[in-house]
C-alpha cells in the first residue's frame with residue numbers, strides 16, 4: 001500500500017464528528033477501530049448501549065470498499081440502516097423481508113459500488129446465491145453482531161451462526177470484528193474459536209451504565225406505586241416487565257385508564273399484533289409497553305426513560321439486560337425493581353420444573369444472587385458489576401442504597417480471616433464449609449478434607465454463623481470472592497481479594513442488625529418514590545418545544561422520532577441554545593448531514609422561545 005494512501009485515509013475522530021456529530025469516542029471504541037483498521041481480527045464485548053455499532057461503522061467509512069454486517073434480527077437491521085441513512089451514509093440491508101423489487105435495487109447499488117455498509121442475515125450470507133457473489137465484492141471488513149449466538153453455551157444459540165467461520169476461511173485477508181453484549185466467560189472464549197478468527201484481540205468494555213439509576217421498592221401496593229411512577233414520566237417512553245402474560249394486559253389497561261399511552265406485548269399474541277406494538281413503541285406512538293421478557297431483544301431505541309420490573313426476574317443476567325434497554329442515548333434513566341419474597345417463590349416454582357439437574361442447580365444459585373441483590377445493604381451497582389467480574393472503585397451514588405446508605409463498620413479483619421481460609425483451602429471450598437472452618441466446627445466436609453488442620457480453623461469463633469453468612473454474602477457482593485458455578489460452587493479469590501490479603505486494602509461491612517432492619521423496611525408499605533434527575537427546570541420548557549418540533553419533523557418523513565435526533569441531543573440543544581449554524585454543529589449528536597437538514601427549523605424554534613421568554 002503506498003504511503004500517501006495511509007496519510008490520506010480519513011481520521012476516525014474526524015469521521016465521528018463529521019458523520020455522527022459526536023466529539024469523543026466512548027471507552028474502547030478508538031482502540032477497537034485502530035485495531036480493525038490495522039487489518040486485525042477483534043472480539044468486542046460491550047454492554048447494551050455501549051456503542052458497539054460505531055466500532056465497525058467508523059472503519060467502514062475510513063476504508064475503501066464494502067463492510068458486510070451480519071445481524072440476526074431483521075428489525076435491528078432496519079433500524080440501523082435507517083439511522084445510517086439519516087446521517088447521509090450509504091447503507092442497505094438484504095433479508096427475507098424485502099420485496100423482489102427492493103432486493104434488485106440493493107443489488108444494483110452493490111454492483112455499482114456505491115454502498116459502504118451492507119447488513120445481511122446469516123441465512124442470506126451463507127445462502128448459495130449470495131455466497132457466490134461475495135468474491136466479486138470489494139470486501140474491506142466483516143462485522144458479526146450478536147456474536148454470542150455462535151455458542152451453544154449462550155441462551156440465544158443460532159445454528160446458522162455455526163457456519164459463519166466459512167467467511168474467514170474464504171476471505172482470510174479481510175479483518176473480522178465480532179461483537180456481543182453477553183459477558184459469560186464460556187461464551188467469550190467460544191466466539192473467536194468458532195468463527196475461525198486469527199489471533200483475535202479481545203476488547204472488554206466496562207459493563208457500568210452510570211446514567212441508569214437503580215432502585216428496589218417493596219413489592220406491596222405495586223399498582224399504586226407504578227401509577228405514580230408512570231405519571232411522573234408522563235409523555236416519556238418506558239417498559240414495564242411483568243411476570244405473566246395476563247398481567248401485561250391488565251396493567252396496560254389500568255395505565256390507559258389513568259391516561260398513560262400504554263400497550264401490552266407477550267409471546268402469546270399474533271405475530272402481526274406483536275410487531276405492530278413494537279413498531280408503535282419504536283416510533284413513539286405508544287409510550288409504555290407492559291411486556292413479558294419476550295419484548296426488547298434487538299430493539300434499538302435510545303430514549304427509553306424508565307424500566308420497571310413489576311416482578312423480580314430469575315437471574316441478574318436477565319435483569320441487567322432488561323434494565324439495559326433504558327437510557328441507551330446516555331441521558332439519565334430510571335430503573336425500578338419491585339421485590340417481595342413471593343416473587344422468589346414463584347421463580348423457584350419455575351426452576352423446580354427444569355429436568356436437567358445441573359442446569360436446575362445453577363438456576364437456583366443464580367436466583368439466590370438475584371434475591372441477594374434485591375436485599376443488598378451495599379451499593380447495588382457494586383453488586384451488579386462484581387457479578388460480571390468488575391470491581392467498582394467507589395460507590396456509585398446513583399442507587400437507592402447510596403442515596404440512603406446504611407452505617408458501616410470496619411470489616412477488614414473479618415475479610416482477611418475468611419479470604420485466607422479460602423486461600424489455604426486452595427479455593428476448593430464452598431460457603432457452608434467455610435463457615436464451619438471459621439467457626440471451628442468439625443463437620444463431615446471439614447474433617448474429610450482435613451480442613452481442621454488449617455491455621456484459620458476456629459479463628460472466627462467469636463462471630464455467629466448467621467453473621468458469617470451475611471458477611472460472606474457481602475464479600476461476594478463487593479467482588480472479593482467469586483462463586484464458581486462450573487466448579488462445585490467453590491469460592492474463588494479475585495484480584496480485589498489479593499489486595500485485601502497482601503496490599504492492605506480495607507473492607508467495610510454492614511452489621512447483621514442493620515441488615516435485618518433494612519429487610520424489615522422492605523416488607524413495609526412503600527414511601528413515595530423520588531423523582532429522577534431531569535433537564536434543569538428552566539430549560540424544560542425549551543426541551544418540550546424541541547421535542548414537539550422533532551415529533552412534527554419525524555411525522556413528515558414518516559420515521560421514528562429518534563431518527564431525527566435522540567433525547568440526549570435535544571437535552572444538549574436545550575442546554576446550549578445554539579443561535580447559529582456553527583453553534584448548532586457543536587451540539588452532541590449533530591453531524592454535517594443533520595445540521596444541513598435540521599438547523600433551520602430548530603434554530604428558528606429556539607429563537608422564538610428565547611423571544612417569548614424575553615417578552616414575559
Ligand code: ADP
Nearest residue numbers: 022024025026048049050051052053054302328
Ligand atoms: P450497542 O452497543 O447496544 O450496539 P449502539 O451502537 O446502538 O449500542 O449505541 C448506543 C447509542 O449510543 C447510539 O444512540 C449511538 O449513536 C450512541 N453512541 C455510540 N457511540 C457514541 C459516542 N462516541 N458518543 C456519543 N454517542 C455515542
Ligand code: ZN
Nearest residue numbers: 379396399402
Ligand atoms: Zn450505589
